[in-house]
Amino acid sequence: MIDWFGSAVGSALTAALLLGISCGVLGTFVVARRMALTGDMLSHAVLPGVVAGLVWSTTRTPLVVLGCAVVAGWLGSVVMQVILRTTRLKPDAALALVLSVFFAVGIAMVSRYQPSGVQAFLFGQVAAIDGGDLKLLVWVTVVVLLLVPWGFRVLRLVSFDPAFARLLGFPVRWVEAGFFLMLTVVIVIAMQAVGVVLVSAMLVTPAAGARFWSRSLSGMVWVSCVLAVLGGMVGVWISSVRTGLPTGPLMALAVTVCFVVSAWFGPEGGWLQRRLRVLRERRRIAGEDVLKRMWHAEQAGGDAGGVSVRVMKDLKAREWVGEGGLTEAGKRHARGLVRAHRLWETYLTERAAFKPDHVHDEAERAEHWIDDEQKRDLAEKLGFPEKDPHGSPIPPEEGTGGAE
Amino acid sequence: MNVPALETHELSVSYRGKPVLHGVDIEVPPGTLTGIMGPNGAGKSTLLKAVMGVIQPDSGWVKLLGKPLGEVLGRIGYVPQRESVDWDFPVTVFDVALMGTYAGLGWFGRPGKAERARAMEALEQTGMVDLATRKIGELSGGQQQRTFIARALAQKAEIYLMDEPFAGVDAATERAIIGLLGKLRDEGRTVLVVHHDLQSAPRYFERLLLLNLRVVAHGTVEEVFQPEILEKTYGGKLTLLSDVARRVARGSGGGLP
Numbered sequence: 001m002i003d004w005f006g007s008a009v010g011s012a013l014t015a016a017l018l019l020g021i022s023c024g025v026l027g028t029f030v031v032a033r034r035m036a037l038t039g040d041m042l043s044h045a046v047l048p049g050v051v052a053g054l055v056w057s058t059t060r061t062p063l064v065v066l067g068c069a070v071v072a073g074w075l076g077s078v079v080m081q082v083i084l085r086t087t088r089l090k091p092d093a094a095l096a097l098v099l100s101v102f103f104a105v106g107i108a109m110v111s112r113y114q115p116s117g118v119q120a121f122l123f124g125q126v127a128a129i130d131g132g133d134l135k136l137l138v139w140v141t142v143v144v145l146l147l148v149p150w151g152f153r154v155l156r157l158v159s160f161d162p163a164f165a166r167l168l169g170f171p172v173r174w175v176e177a178g179f180f181l182m183l184t185v186v187i188v189i190a191m192q193a194v195g196v197v198l199v200s201a202m203l204v205t206p207a208a209g210a211r212f213w214s215r216s217l218s219g220m221v222w223v224s225c226v227l228a229v230l231g232g233m234v235g236v237w238i239s240s241v242r243t244g245l246p247t248g249p250l251m252a253l254a255v256t257v258c259f260v261v262s263a264w265f266g267p268e269g270g271w272l273q274r275r276l277r278v279l280r281e282r283r284r285i286a287g288e289d290v291l292k293r294m295w296h297a298e299q300a301g302g303d304a305g306g307v308s309v310r311v312m313k314d315l316k317a318r319e320w321v322g323e324g325g326l327t328e329a330g331k332r333h334a335r336g337l338v339r340a341h342r343l344w345e346t347y348l349t350e351r352a353a354f355k356p357d358h359v360h361d362e363a364e365r366a367e368h369w370i371d372d373e374q375k376r377d378l379a380e381k382l383g384f385p386e387k388d389p390h391g392s393p394i395p396p397e398e399g400t401g402g403a404e
Numbered sequence: 405m406n407v408p409a410l411e412t413h414e415l416s417v418s419y420r421g422k423p424v425l426h427g428v429d430i431e432v433p434p435g436t437l438t439g440i441m442g443p444n445g446a447g448k449s450t451l452l453k454a455v456m457g458v459i460q461p462d463s464g465w466v467k468l469l470g471k472p473l474g475e476v477l478g479r480i481g482y483v484p485q486r487e488s489v490d491w492d493f494p495v496t497v498f499d500v501a502l503m504g505t506y507a508g509l510g511w512f513g514r515p516g517k518a519e520r521a522r523a524m525e526a527l528e529q530t531g532m533v534d535l536a537t538r539k540i541g542e543l544s545g546g547q548q549q550r551t552f553i554a555r556a557l558a559q560k561a562e563i564y565l566m567d568e569p570f571a572g573v574d575a576a577t578e579r580a581i582i583g584l585l586g587k588l589r590d591e592g593r594t595v596l597v598v599h600h601d602l603q604s605a606p607r608y609f610e611r612l613l614l615l616n617l618r619v620v621a622h623g624t625v626e627e628v629f630q631p632e633i634l635e636k637t638y639g640g641k642l643t644l645l646s647d648v649a650r651r652v653a654r655g656s657g658g659g660l661p
Contacts (some may be wrong), residue, residue: 032494086454150512157503161484163458168507169477215539217494286552 009240011134012126016236016251017135019193020229022186023202024210025148027228028221029179031207033159036200037095043187043199044099045076050188062136066188073184076102103196124248126236137189137375144182145234148221155179156217172226185332193232194248201252202228209259212266214338227262231255285368287314288337294326295334322380335395336375341367342388342395349389350382356389407470407651409434409563409594410455415464417447417454424450426618428464432611434562435451437589439599439609443638446615448598449485453566456482468563478507483552485568485598491541498536499552501527504558529584546577551587553581564588564595571600579588581606602634 019149030039049072053065076098083094085244110118120128129137148155158165158175164170206228210220235251264271290304290311297304307315314322344363348354354362370378376397379385388394407455408431415428419504425447432438441470453459453465457473462546467474479480481504504526505519515523527533540551549569556564566585570578573657585595589610599605605612605625612628621628621637 034490079597153506153509153514154511157506160490160495161503163456163484164482164503165454166458167456167480167482168559212496216496216499217492220494242562247524 011129011131012236012240012247013233014231015126015129015134015137015193017229018137019186019190019202020206020232021225022141022144023139023190023232024225024228025144025207025221026183026186026340027203027207028210028217028224029155029159030183030203031211032217032220036204037092039183039187039203040200041076041080041095041099041338042073042184043191043196045102046070046073046104046184046188046191047103048072048109048195049075050121050191051106051113051115051118051204053111054117055109055113058116060117060132060316062132066185068185069188069381070181072102073187074180077180121398122196123230124191124193124198124246126193126239126247126251129192133189133192140182140185140189143174144186147178147182151175152218152221184281194251198248201255202232205252205255205259206231209262209266212262212268212270217267227258228255231258233400281368283314287311287320288333288368291320291326291330291334294321295338297332298326332398335398336372337367339395339397340370340375342392343375343382343385344370345388345390346382346385346394347378359389406434406541408432408467409436409472410596411467412455413465413467415451415454415466415597416462417450417459418462419459421451421491424617425615428615428619430613430619430622431611432467432594434594435589435592436611437585437597437609438612438613439597439605439613440615441602441605441637442620443598444617446637447617448565448615451615452482452567452596452598456480456565476562479562481556481563481564483549483569486545486548486571486588488567489540489548489552491548493540496536497527497532497538497540497543497547497554498523498607500540500551500553501532501536501558504555504560507559511611522560523554523558524553529557530554531580538593544574549573549581550577553584557584562593563612564593566595566597568600574641605629622624 027039028035049069050065050242052072052192053068054060056068058062080094080098083089083097084091087094089097090224110122117126117128154165154170154175157168158170158179158270162172162176165175178259183219187199187203189363190202194202206224209227210224213223214220230249231254235254236247238254239245239247239250262270265273294307312321315330318330319327320333321327322330326334341363344366345356346358348359348362349356379397386394410432412428412430415425417425428451440451442448450459453469454461455473456588457466457472466473468480473480501523502515502519505515505522509515509519523535524536524548527536530553532547532550532554535547540548543551549572553569556566561579569581573581585597585608588595597609599608606629609625611622611624613622614628614633616637621633
């Protein structure tokens with residue numbers, strides 16, 4: 001353990017692990033509350049405080065630097081609130097204003113005082129995180145890990161509906177202040193690892209990726225921790241193997257890779273999942289079109305023509321077609337489609353001023369997407385019509401059937 | 405009369421330098437169903453926000469159940485306007501309904517069986533059980549409104565403030581919601597509803613509060629739902645009143661140029 005902490009790579013990996021946890025947990029709330037830009041504002045606004053702290057405490061005591069930074073971040077938030085209250089500026093403009101002014105002051109202070117150690121805050125340098133910082137980081141992570149799960153319910157309620165939270169008697173202002181304090185602390189520490197500009201990457205990217213894995217906030221917290229830790233540690237590891245590559249950007253890039261993988265393969269709206277759904281729906285529609293053709297042919301006593309082997313296999317799997325042609329379920333489903341088609345044609349001509357000879361193609365597309373409830377609704381709105389605009393009978397409502 | 409459920413005294417509110425309400429002086433008896441009506445920008449939502457303490461009034465005070473808001477927290481329920489909800493927030497229908505039970509839980513308590521049952525019962529009453537695990541962003545307008553009504557039911561509050569619960573809602577949901585509101589009233593709870601549709605108002609509510617920057621009329625439907633009063637409420641803005649009040653609001657600080 002001692003050796004692990006002692007080695008540069010060991011302490012850098014530990015820092016990445018702890019940072020990943022804190023950033024993952026808080027970042028989830030940041031993303032859910034649409035506060036990504038606020039995080040960016042905070043990371044820039046704390047710079048004057050960081051410089052002041054470094055000048056004041058020449059031994060670079062982490063708590064002093066952190067304290068000064070938190071004060072600067074708090075000041076930035078206050079200025080932002082004052083701007084919002086007293087001018088007509090929108091939040092994005094107010095954010096940009098505070099961010100740039102505070103950062104400008106910070107940079108001016110850097111040139112004037114040239115404090116040692118400020119490079120780490122500007123550009124990120126995991127190696128600069130020493131024993132003292134690491135101890136602080138452990139404490140912060142412990143606090144985040146204890147406070148957030150315990151207060152998770154309340155923090156979520158306050159984030160989602162502050163007015164309601166207040167009515168229930170929760171001290172919304174204090175919860176918000178606590179959240180901002182924790183966020184600022186984590187941002188200041190993350191800055192030393194990845195630099196002022198890339199803090200957003202650690203805070204926002206893992207949480208944004210987590211959206212593709214979970215639909216609940218608690219699930220997102222877990223996933224975003226995993227992504228942040230994974231990305232951070234991989235980043236540190238690569239930069240330690242390939243010397244010469246800076247750690248901060250590598251951590252940011254590794255986290256981004258995690259995000260891209262999530263966006264592709266995540267089960268909650270990832271690219272692959274959406275692609276598969278489209279293909280599945282296309283297959284259903286192709287099957288339904290053939291089913292309808294067979295039904296019409298059966299009604300007219302004619303032949304439905306050739307049907308591809310694949311579609312036929314599909315129809316049999318859905319038990320719409322059996323040995324002796326259409327099954328009862330198949331017929332019912334076909335009647336549902338025809339009913340949807342003709343109701344939609346009637347609706348378009350009567351209510352949407354379509355010409356009767358223009359509605360067929362529209363209905364051909366729509367029939368696959370109108371569910372039973374909508375069919376009932378349509379029929380009610382139209383006064384239960386029996387014929388469509390072309391004079392064909394509209395099949396009456398029955399037990400089940402229609403598009404799924 | 406018992407202690408009024410809601411009492412405001414000379415309540416005046418301005419928002420971003422614009423005066424929105426003047427001298428609102430009302431007493432709402434407990435166990436009643438009141439519709440709050442008036443043209444756009446009449447201050448209906450503002451009144452609810454001032455009652456809830458979201459907006460600080462310029463002058464006047466509010467008492468709920470005979471006490472200031474701070475002493476009755478948890479006993480007041482609220483259904484927000486649909487536009488003010490972040491529908492992308494990652495919560496499910498059940499999560500939202502469960503939030504109604506948080507009042508009794510304090511800081512670190514976890515919702516147990518009783519709370520879950522209460523949330524589920526509320527979802528049953530609003531017909532949302534089948535959609536309990538859906539994300540709120542995936543719902544239709546009517547379903548979204550039902551979700552928040554369920555949260556209100558689960559809360560078992562004594563006073564309910566609802567901001568346009570019928571906005572963007574289908575006819576079936578509207579009927580269902582008004583039925584639930586009637587039930588709440590029958591249980592002795594007080595319900596105040598911001599409402600838009602004049603036609604349905606006399607059928608839905610027993611009392612009406614007509615607002616147009618100030619209280620135009622307040623009382624039972626029979627007293628208030630009169631052509632001349634409605635004309636006074638909806639017919640034309642009181643330009644002089646709002647002009648002068650705007651200057652006052654600007655001059656007394658907190659205003660905008």
